[in-house]
Amino acid sequence: MLGYTITQWLFGILSFLAIMFALMVVFTRNPVNSVLYLVLTFFCIAGHYLLLNAQFLAVVHIVVYAGAIMVLFLFIIMLMNLNADTEPRKHIATRLIAGTIGGMLLFVMVGALKGSEQLQLVHGGSSQIGLVKNLGKVLFSEFLFPFEIASVLLLAALVGAIMIGKRDTNINSKETTN
């Protein structure tokens, strides 16, 4: 097909879709639509992971991001009753400046990468490192301590989120008694 392999076609299509959906996340007015476009972007990125032979990460990415985090976002948006486009626009100058800064950043990055003409090919087809067995071995031997720290971090985040999100009855009762 026009001299490209099927992997290259897949890469092109997935990249195009990811960038389009990411743009829609930023430019859609309705927050709910924005969340749904972000889910689609995450699915495209999971497709990239599959293309890179990182199967475990692709599955975890879909479960954690599209399954858990995005549900949390949708839940909060519904809770705050923001599902209409109630957001006032920023000033036009601010948005222009944001676009200009982004464009300049892109220009600098592309310019910096243009000089390095080392076109190293990514060889993903034969590698086995993305499999659960292999990653589990590395995770539980080399990275055992960071893994435990991550569990403590998740516990702390759990407790913190509950403490912050709880309605503070203590202060209210004090105010009423005073």
Next chain:
Amino acid sequence: MLNGIPINFYIMLSAVLFIIGVVGVMARRNAIIIFMCIELMLNAVNLLLVAFSTLHNDASGQVFVFFIMAVAAAEVAVGLAILSMVYRNFKTIDIDLLSRLKN
């Protein structure tokens, strides 16, 4: 079959996704959308880590992505809890209004 894609393409794709996230953080007022753009930036970095991990045939990069996902989940949980508390007290999550820190 070999994955015949130059690493530069992945770098470009990650850079573009990251910059879309940066522009979203600067151009939007809704705090939840800003959170989502931060997630987009994290994912751009994750994609590049996985690409380089495959390039060098080294599993450390993918383990690192795993940790980044755990930290992102913790960050989102705490951040959304803070946002919901802010909304309960101020009835808005517009950052231009919240930036005054009073009233």
